[in-house]
Amino acid sequence: MDAIDCLAKKVPFLWLNDHLEKTGPALSGISLGLPDMRDAQARLCRFAPLIMELFPDETGTSGGLIESELVRAPRLGDYLLQGAGPVLIKKDHDLPVAGSVKARGGIYEVLCLAEQLAEKNGHLNPGDNYTRLLEDEVKELFSHYTISVGSTGNLGLSIGIMGAALGFKVDIHMSHEARQWKKERLRKRGVNVVEHQADYSSAVAAGRADAANDPFNFFVDDENSIQLFLGYSVAAFRLKVQLDNLGIEVSEKRPLFVYLPCGIGGAPGGITFGLKQLFGDAVHCFFAEPTEAPCMTLGLVTGKHADISVYDIGLEVRTNADGLAVARPSGFVGKLIAPLLSGALTINDHDMLKYVYAAHQLEGMSIEPSAAAGFAGPKLTLGHDFSRHFEDITHILWTTGGRYVPEEEHRHVLEKGKILFAAEHNN
Numbered sequence: 001m002d003a004i005d006c007l008a009k010k011v012p013f014l015w016l017n018d019h020l021e022k023t024g025p026a027l028s029g030i031s032l033g034l035p036d037m038r039d040a041q042a043r044l045c046r047f048a049p050l051i052m053e054l055f056p057d058e059t060g061t062s063g064g065l066i067e068s069e070l071v072r073a074p075r076l077g078d079y080l081l082q083g084a085g086p087v088l089i090k091k092d093h094d095l096p097v098a099g100s101v102k103a104r105g106g107i108y109e110v111l112c113l114a115e116q117l118a119e120k121n122g123h124l125n126p127g128d129n130y131t132r133l134l135e136d137e138v139k140e141l142f143s144h145y146t147i148s149v150g151s152t153g154n155l156g157l158s159i160g161i162m163g164a165a166l167g168f169k170v171d172i173h174m175s176h177e178a179r180q181w182k183k184e185r186l187r188k189r190g191v192n193v194v195e196h197q198a199d200y201s202s203a204v205a206a207g208r209a210d211a212a213n214d215p216f217n218f219f220v221d222d223e224n225s226i227q228l229f230l231g232y233s234v235a236a237f238r239l240k241v242q243l244d245n246l247g248i249e250v251s252e253k254r255p256l257f258v259y260l261p262c263g264i265g266g267a268p269g270g271i272t273f274g275l276k277q278l279f280g281d282a283v284h285c286f287f288a289e290p291t292e293a294p295c296m297t298l299g300l301v302t303g304k305h306a307d308i309s310v311y312d313i314g315l316e317v318r319t320n321a322d323g324l325a326v327a328r329p330s331g332f333v334g335k336l337i338a339p340l341l342s343g344a345l346t347i348n349d350h351d352m353l354k355y356v357y358a359a360h361q362l363e364g365m366s367i368e369p370s371a372a373a374g375f376a377g378p379k380l381t382l383g384h385d386f387s388r389h390f391e392d393i394t395h396i397l398w399t400t401g402g403r404y405v406p407e408e409e410h411r412h413v414l415e416k417g418k419i420l421f422a423a424e425h426n427n
């Protein structure tokens with residue numbers, strides 16, 4: 001079966017990217033670079049005192065940095081790989097404030113807008129403490145502006161929570177799969193949630209159209225935003241420090257294999273870009289998508305990027321992984337990462353639910369189904385010829401959402417996952 005057949009027939013598989021290039025030449029062909037990442041990192045540091053003031057319970061101990069832990073996951077490693085190679089988890093499901101990987105890109109984009117408006121209106125000068133932005137006159141300024149975005153749930157949460165906290169009006173256009181609790185969480189903070197009975201691309205189009213004729217309305221463009229992308233890329237700086245602290249060597253002989261759940265591609269794309277900047281050929285990134293919505297893989301395999309959708313090959317995007325329920329990938333990200341990505345894998349809903357249960361049972365973590373998409377990765381890559389070239393691989397599962405999932409909802413998923421987990425053990 002070729003790759004397109006696997007995608008059309010929903011057969012889970014690992015696709016290896018034959019357009020992968022050496023990192024050096026690949027990066028030199030991209031207009032963004034390390035200085036852009038450093039600029040984003042510096043901006044997040046400038047905002048840290050303000051974030052700490054706004055969210056003291058969640059970010060007080062980290063000094064206003066929104067970051068997650070990197071931990072060893074020996075029990076999960078045994079289960080997934082029978083101990084063949086260390087497995088670590090980058091716990092972005094636990095990111096404060098937004099509870100998902102979107103806390104990196106979405107919040108960063110709101111901060112960019114706030115900084116730009118405040119500077120333009122004389123409320124921010126070089127060297128100022130950014131807590132100045134919480135003063136009444138600045139809030140009054142922000143209250144004249146609306147931020148709009150289309151979302152399957154988590155991007156809306158990150159942008160809505162940060163936007164509202166700074167005093168912006170926020171319109172979130174939610175696609176049909178968005179979970180009810182995410183909408184309620186936003187409405188409680190005064191965010192305007194517009195519910196669409198259509199898919200993610202349609203919700204994005206609605207937001208874009210709303211904002212088009214209003215100079216006071218900023219549309220956050222998940223399909224094309226460079227700010228979002230750079231916000232995600234900063235994760236690489238943080239991961240490097242964490243790997244150093246754990247004493248983990250990263251080299252071409254001892255590479256990192258990183259498994260990143262992928263929807264439209266911004267989050268895993270930005271993280272991949274950042275990791276390749278810092279680790280070069282010593283890191284191999286793999287995107288993970290539901291068999292029901294493998295939009296980025298389809299775009300890469302066909303070379304058509306945003307000009308093809310999973311509907312075109314007969315799929316319907318029926319998945320529990322709401323964060324990944326996207327039919328058409330970002331063309332901007334697809335083209336940019338095409339020479340940097342080592343491969344992509346697909347996983348069905350049953351396996352994601354089973355892994356949500358495994359994560360809870362073996363490592364005590366509460367994650368949403370989307371966040372488990374990468375768990376199929378280590379076994380798939382290890383079973384492939386190319387991994388024989390490496391002596392020792394460190395596998396990193398990037399868990400992308402879950403911190404604020406209500407207990408009741410999580411229990412529901414765990415019940416389904418438990419049955420699938422048990423069935424596997426009885427075979």
Ligand SMILES: *Cc1c(COP(=O)(O)O)cnc(C)c1O
Nearest residue numbers: 154263264265266267323400401
């Ligand atoms: C959005 C999301 C992703 C993927 O991010 P994209 O930028 O859409 O590719 C992964 N996991 C979760 C939980 C998400 O909400």
